[in-house]
Amino acid sequence: MGRDEFIRQSDSNLARDMAKTRLDSPALLGSLRFRSLLTGLFILAFALVGTITMFLPIFWMAISGFKSLEEIRAIPPQLFPEVWLWQNYVAVWQVTPLGRSFLNSLFIGLSQVAGVVITSTMAGYAFAKLRFPGRDIMFVMILSTLMVPFFLQAIPLFVIMARLGWINTYQAQIVPFLASGFGIFLMRQFMLTVPTELIDAARIDGCSEFGVLWRIVLPLVKSAAAALSIFVFISSWQDLFWPLLVAKQANYYPIQQAIYFIQGQYDANEHLLMAAGTMAILPPLIMFIILQERMVQGITLTGLKG
Amino acid sequence: MATQVQFGDSLSYKRRWYKSLAFREAMWGYIFTVPVFLIFFIGLVGLPILFTFYLTFFNWDGLSPLANMKFIGLWHYGRIIRGMLNTLPFGLFNLADADTRAAEAFWHAANFTIGSLIGQLSLGLAMALVVHQARRGVGFMRLIFFMPVVLPGVAINLLFANVLYQPLWGLLNQLFAYFHVPLSFQNFLGGPGWLLNPATAMRSIITMQVWQWAGYYMILYLAGLQSIPETYYDAAKVDGANAFQRFWHITLPLLRPTIALTVVVNIIGSMQVFTPVQLMTQGGPARATEVTVLLIFNTTFGYFKYSYGATMAFILFLIILTLSLLQLRLLRAGESIL
Numbered sequence: 296m297g298r299d300e301f302i303r304q305s306d307s308n309l310a311r312d313m314a315k316t317r318l319d320s321p322a323l324l325g326s327l328r329f330r331s332l333l334t335g336l337f338i339l340a341f342a343l344v345g346t347i348t349m350f351l352p353i354f355w356m357a358i359s360g361f362k363s364l365e366e367i368r369a370i371p372p373q374l375f376p377e378v379w380l381w382q383n384y385v386a387v388w389q390v391t392p393l394g395r396s397f398l399n400s401l402f403i404g405l406s407q408v409a410g411v412v413i414t415s416t417m418a419g420y421a422f423a424k425l426r427f428p429g430r431d432i433m434f435v436m437i438l439s440t441l442m443v444p445f446f447l448q449a450i451p452l453f454v455i456m457a458r459l460g461w462i463n464t465y466q467a468q469i470v471p472f473l474a475s476g477f478g479i480f481l482m483r484q485f486m487l488t489v490p491t492e493l494i495d496a497a498r499i500d501g502c503s504e505f506g507v508l509w510r511i512v513l514p515l516v517k518s519a520a521a522a523l524s525i526f527v528f529i530s531s532w533q534d535l536f537w538p539l540l541v542a543k544q545a546n547y548y549p550i551q552q553a554i555y556f557i558q559g560q561y562d563a564n565e566h567l568l569m570a571a572g573t574m575a576i577l578p579p580l581i582m583f584i585i586l587q588e589r590m591v592q593g594i595t596l597t598g599l600k601g
Numbered sequence: 602m603a604t605q606v607q608f609g610d611s612l613s614y615k616r617r618w619y620k621s622l623a624f625r626e627a628m629w630g631y632i633f634t635v636p637v638f639l640i641f642f643i644g645l646v647g648l649p650i651l652f653t654f655y656l657t658f659f660n661w662d663g664l665s666p667l668a669n670m671k672f673i674g675l676w677h678y679g680r681i682i683r684g685m686l687n688t689l690p691f692g693l694f695n696l697a698d699a700d701t702r703a704a705e706a707f708w709h710a711a712n713f714t715i716g717s718l719i720g721q722l723s724l725g726l727a728m729a730l731v732v733h734q735a736r737r738g739v740g741f742m743r744l745i746f747f748m749p750v751v752l753p754g755v756a757i758n759l760l761f762a763n764v765l766y767q768p769l770w771g772l773l774n775q776l777f778a779y780f781h782v783p784l785s786f787q788n789f790l791g792g793p794g795w796l797l798n799p800a801t802a803m804r805s806i807i808t809m810q811v812w813q814w815a816g817y818y819m820i821l822y823l824a825g826l827q828s829i830p831e832t833y834y835d836a837a838k839v840d841g842a843n844a845f846q847r848f849w850h851i852t853l854p855l856l857r858p859t860i861a862l863t864v865v866v867n868i869i870g871s872m873q874v875f876t877p878v879q880l881m882t883q884g885g886p887a888r889a890t891e892v893t894v895l896l897i898f899n900t901t902f903g904y905f906k907y908s909y910g911a912t913m914a915f916i917l918f919l920i921i922l923t924l925s926l927l928q929l930r931l932l933r934a935g936e937s938i939l
Contacts, residue, residue: 338735342742345728348812349745353752355772356760368770371779414641417633426623427630433638440646442925444873446894447918450656450901450911451649454663474641504629532753535876536894540902551755555880558759565763572756583751587744590751594817595824 360570367565383570396553403468404531408524410473419482440476467541485519522593656911663907677912706896714871720811725818733826746816761809762881766795799889825859865925893917
């Protein structure tokens with residue numbers, strides 16, 4: 296393609312000759328083919344090494360969850376256990392209500408997703424398509440909160456939660472995260488691309504502002520909303536700072552804190568720790584396998600936040 | 602057309618101000634934004650930040666009534682800044698009443714940031730370049746390299762801290778011994794003492810972080826690479842540019858905006874590192890990995906020195922803010938030169 300285009304575009308004979316000699320002479324052709332073979336081999340080696348590097352630790356965790364303590368600590372390392380010890384999983388399950396923690400994480404994550412999507416859609420629509428005094432100053436103030444790290448608000452936020460009596464509740468893990476400056480920014484950017492004529496047409500047809508948002512705008516920015524949901528859901532199980540503060544009872548632990556607690560309980564019992572870790576990564580892994588392309592797209596869309 | 606004149610315009614009846622289109626639009630604008638803005642952005646972000654700033658001038662244990670707080674001015678700031686001066690290299694300063702522990706925590710966070718910034722971004726870029734070159738298996742490689750990003754960080758930390766990084770029987774040390782990996786490379790990654798050696802503990806955490814997050818940056822760079830038109834490379838090839846020249850003169854300048862943003866995002870995130878450190882070392886051994894957010898957490902909620910924790914938080918915020926503004930300014934300056 297490159298050669299043809301080059302020839303088409305160039306009007307001098309000299310360039311045409313140059314392109315011909317560079318790309319069509321037999322010796323060069325051979326060396327090009329040799330080069331692309333080398334490149335292919337390099338890429339293959341890279342993919343192989345990369346795959347092993349990414350998979351081996353996770354595979355090792357899964358397999359270690361079934362071993363006995365002696366097998367985990369074996370020198371040289373032992374690939375498969377002699378007997379598959381399913382009771383490791385039972386033992387982990389008994390020390391802390393792990394099933395409850397999974398449900399907690401799911402509930403907290405989904406609540407945050409619902410909150411962020413609703414508030415971001417509403418505010419994003421208003422900031423993109425409605426005119427009212429004070430709009431821009433409000434938007435700039437919301438944008439500036441993107442620069443604020445969580446630990447800066449954490450101390451007073453914890454005091455507020457304590458005064459409200461919200462320690463050991465779900466509210467404490469949900470309410471502070473129901474709106475996100477990043478979410479509003481993302482939705483606004485996407486809603487700017489929705490044609491205003493479409494919205495006006497719906498209004499003339501007697502559609503209420505909620506109706507416009509729900510029936511006209513939201514279907515057009517679905518991909519952004521999906522990306523935002525995935526982003527919020529993944530980040531809900533990455534943070535340990537806030538759960539450590541507001542969830543002191545095992546009943547309210549999200550999964551990441553349950554894992555942290557198990558590590559404290561089962562110090563030097565690596566087989567049980569690996570069983571716990573395997574269980575913790577299983578639901579996200581399954582979700583990733585099902586949603587893979589959508590998740591990668593979501594990260595590309597939302598990626599600039601981190 | 603006729604109906605529009607009849608119902609929409611003020612010809613048929615006198616309009617009231619609250620029925621005007623502009624008012625209705627503004628009303629909906631406020632309904633959609635003001636509650637969210639007041640509750641979440643003023644109530645749960647703005648006011649808490651102001652309160653944190655206010656706290657830095659007082660002594661408060663978090664329990665006694667707010668009215669009894671003792672005003673101490675800039676005392677907290679002084680202790681931390683003197684500590685930072687004392688920890689500068691060559692023993693330039695030796696000031697009394699200085700908190701070197703807080704200062705060291707800042708340096709540890711900076712150490713982590715530099716390591717994971719360079720590691721994640723360069724590895725992510727390398728992966729993106731290779732995957733972009735591949736004709737087949739692009740989707741597969743993208744998924745495999747990206748997979749660790751979506752897994753809960755705590756489980757990954759648990760695995761590395763308890764099994765892979767174990768010095769005696771850990772998988773990594775055994776593999777290194779089997780393949781006769783040179784000691785300098787082991788040291789580079791954090792081995793063979795890993796988390797137990799104060800000199801290598803931070804490097805081990807960085808290695809794990811790079812393993813988990815490089816794929817994330819790969820995805821972002823891949824999106825950037827795909828937006829570069831193929832014709833640029835063809836033109837350069839015809840002009841006789843070799844692979845390195847093509848990378849240096851086409852890929853890198855055109856990726857510049859993506860790189861700029863990932864650098865800023867990474868600095869903001871890495872300076873706040875907490876979870877891996879809390880789970881893997883809890884600041885040890887010998888406080889070698891005690892980073893600022895961990896120290897803020899322990900000072901505030903462990904030792905009940907709320908106002909001192911707030912001061913550290915505020916100083917860290919100022920550092921992050923300065924770094925990211927500086928970074929944006931520098932990169933923008935570079936852009937105009939190019």
